[in-house]
Amino acid sequence: MRAFRAGLSLQAALLWRSPGNLHVLATVPLYTLILLAMTDASHQAGLAPNAIIAPTLMALWTMALFTAGDLIDRDRHDGTLEPTVATPAPLAQVITGRICAVTAASLIAFAEAWVVGLCFGVHLSVHHPLTLVVGILTTSLTTACTAALIATLLVLTRGGRPYQNSLSFPFYLLSGIVVPIEVLPHWVHPISRIIYLSWSADLLRSAFRPEEPRQLPMQLIALGLLAAAGLACASVLMRRVLDRVRILGTLGHA
Amino acid sequence: MNAIEIRGLRRDFPLPNGERGALRTALDGINLTVGEGEVHALLGPNGAGKTTLCKILATVLVPSAGTARILGRDVVTRLATVRPLIGCVFGGDRGLYGRLSARRNLHYWGALYGVPGHELRARAAELLDRFGLTAHADERVETFSRGMKQRLHLARGLMHAPRVLLLDEPTTGMDPVSARDFRTLIGELRREGRSILLTTHDMAEAETVCDRATLIDDGRILHTATPRELGALLSRHERIEATDVPAQLLAQMGTRSGVTSVNTGPDGITLIEVTDQDALTPVLRLLVDAGVTNLATTRPGLEEVYLQLIGDRGMDVAS
Numbered sequence: 001m002r003a004f005r006a007g008l009s010l011q012a013a014l015l016w017r018s019p020g021n022l023h024v025l026a027t028v029p030l031y032t033l034i035l036l037a038m039t040d041a042s043h044q045a046g047l048a049p050n051a052i053i054a055p056t057l058m059a060l061w062t063m064a065l066f067t068a069g070d071l072i073d074r075d076r077h078d079g080t081l082e083p084t085v086a087t088p089a090p091l092a093q094v095i096t097g098r099i100c101a102v103t104a105a106s107l108i109a110f111a112e113a114w115v116v117g118l119c120f121g122v123h124l125s126v127h128h129p130l131t132l133v134v135g136i137l138t139t140s141l142t143t144a145c146t147a148a149l150i151a152t153l154l155v156l157t158r159g160g161r162p163y164q165n166s167l168s169f170p171f172y173l174l175s176g177i178v179v180p181i182e183v184l185p186h187w188v189h190p191i192s193r194i195i196y197l198s199w200s201a202d203l204l205r206s207a208f209r210p211e212e213p214r215q216l217p218m219q220l221i222a223l224g225l226l227a228a229a230g231l232a233c234a235s236v237l238m239r240r241v242l243d244r245v246r247i248l249g250t251l252g253h254a
Numbered sequence: 255m256n257a258i259e260i261r262g263l264r265r266d267f268p269l270p271n272g273e274r275g276a277l278r279t280a281l282d283g284i285n286l287t288v289g290e291g292e293v294h295a296l297l298g299p300n301g302a303g304k305t306t307l308c309k310i311l312a313t314v315l316v317p318s319a320g321t322a323r324i325l326g327r328d329v330v331t332r333l334a335t336v337r338p339l340i341g342c343v344f345g346g347d348r349g350l351y352g353r354l355s356a357r358r359n360l361h362y363w364g365a366l367y368g369v370p371g372h373e374l375r376a377r378a379a380e381l382l383d384r385f386g387l388t389a390h391a392d393e394r395v396e397t398f399s400r401g402m403k404q405r406l407h408l409a410r411g412l413m414h415a416p417r418v419l420l421l422d423e424p425t426t427g428m429d430p431v432s433a434r435d436f437r438t439l440i441g442e443l444r445r446e447g448r449s450i451l452l453t454t455h456d457m458a459e460a461e462t463v464c465d466r467a468t469l470i471d472d473g474r475i476l477h478t479a480t481p482r483e484l485g486a487l488l489s490r491h492e493r494i495e496a497t498d499v500p501a502q503l504l505a506q507m508g509t510r511s512g513v514t515s516v517n518t519g520p521d522g523i524t525l526i527e528v529t530d531q532d533a534l535t536p537v538l539r540l541l542v543d544a545g546v547t548n549l550a551t552t553r554p555g556l557e558e559v560y561l562q563l564i565g566d567r568g569m570d571v572a573s
Contacts, residue, residue, distance in 0.1 A: 006365035079348025
């Protein structure tokens with residue numbers, strides 16, 4: 001746990017000193033405004049929670065993809081990966097700690113979207129506060145686990161920026177965070193359900209609906225399984241990648 | 255038990271643009287032993303294999319063949335027990351978090367080495383003070399000069415008080431005062447009983463701080479000895495440096511038995527090499543009798559040994 005805490009604290013300090021890494025948060029009010037304007041123009045006031053939740057999840061995913069996903073590759077570029085690997089601390093724990101710091105910082109997006117909503121005259125009623133809290137926690141956890149997998153995969157793919165770019169908007173659409181999955185073609189649904197954001201979006205939206213969140217257990221199981229799968233893949237892959245780069249001698253390559 | 259024990263160590267790298275399967279040998283069957291408490295220099299030009307050897311010992315690179323042990327533990331199979339024992343200083347501009355302060359960097363690296371929370375602050379403060387960085391402890395590392403970064407690298411390597419230190423070009427970029435302080439530090443670390451493997455280009459540094467030095471080139475060890483023995487290896491000759499030696503005496507010197515060479519440089523300094531101590535005294539007497547009073551006897555420096563053994567290639571990168 002010491003390595004996890006060290007990673008968490010390091011990344012928090014880096015984010016504080018490099019606010020540029022949080023640039024995604026600057027886009028959240030704009031996306032929120034656009035989506036709220038669309039719901040207003042189409043007289044769909046009931047979709048207001050979607051307009052608040054969507055930019056939040058988009059920010060979480062973007063931060064996972066671009067900031068957390070870049071961690072290992074950036075460390076390699078900056079020459080800090082070699083000395084980190086040379087310490088007795090497990091790299092997976094250090095990286096997980098750092099990713100959790102990034103994910104925690106992304107949650108600011110939720111407050112931003114909420115405030116913009118208030119400014120727009122949207123007063124959301126939280127009918128199931130516990131569901132909202134559990135939804136935020138499980139979404140953060142799954143985001144962190146998925147980001148760990150992305151970070152490891154990006155080490156294998158030198159120059160991964162095009163992959164990162166191509167994984168942003170398609171995921172927003174496929175996961176149903178902008179447009180509900182039900183609106184998408186039927187054959188897309190199974191693909192959407194592999195993406196954790198689709199479960200997160202449903203779970204968070206249900207907290208704002210008066211009806212009982214009956215899907216909550218299934219949503220939590222799905223998110224838990226996807227988080228576990230992401231973390232397991234990341235751990236195995238990270239060990240293999242480390243062994244491979246130590247053999248190839250590319251650990252310190254920028 | 256030896257601090258470092260290397261047997262038949264080999265490391266091949268695939269050629270970046272070569273044919274499939276084509277390899278470049280960075281280390282070619284290295285055998286090297288560094289005793290506990292010893293300061294050992296690894297001297298060689300760029301591309302000689304010094305950094306590759308350090309990386310293998312630091313557990314961040316796997317050898318192609320052979321074994322390397324730190325205090326009896328294999329660096330490939332016993333990572334968990336080897337890593338806490340070693341402190342690595344790879345040096346250079348990279349390897350630190352530039353956006354963070356020097357103090358914050360040290361806290362982080364100390365935590366990764368398992369230094370308990372309450373000791374981190376005290377240890378970091380002590381090292382910042384030891385390396386003259388206290389006044390800049392809370393400034394961003396990216397604003398540091400190269401020499402300051404180098405000192406911070408050294409502080410980082412000592413955060414967990416390792417028993418074995420691997421220093422890869424530790425004084426690169428340091429000003430002369432810092433480099434002198436570094437040599438003092440090495441003496442202190444030796445007195446604390448730490449074993450040190452130091453790679454360097456700086457012959458004076460190796461000569462001043464090391465118990466033994468190994469000359470390495472093209473992945474092979476050329477020779478291992480004390481700096482003094484290495485000096486004797488190349489030239490067992492004593493040498494006399496003198497100025498204002500009369501031309502007639504110079505001609506006479508060249509024909510004397512025991513005198514191997516007489517050369518006068520453009521600066522007017524004459525270098526007379528003699529075969530041994532017995533030949534030295536008569537030559538000195540001859541010079542003094544001729545009224546030459548500005549003279550000194552010298553021994554070959556490690557730099558001359560190094561350049562002689564490496565050959566004309568000097569600092570060129572090995573192909």
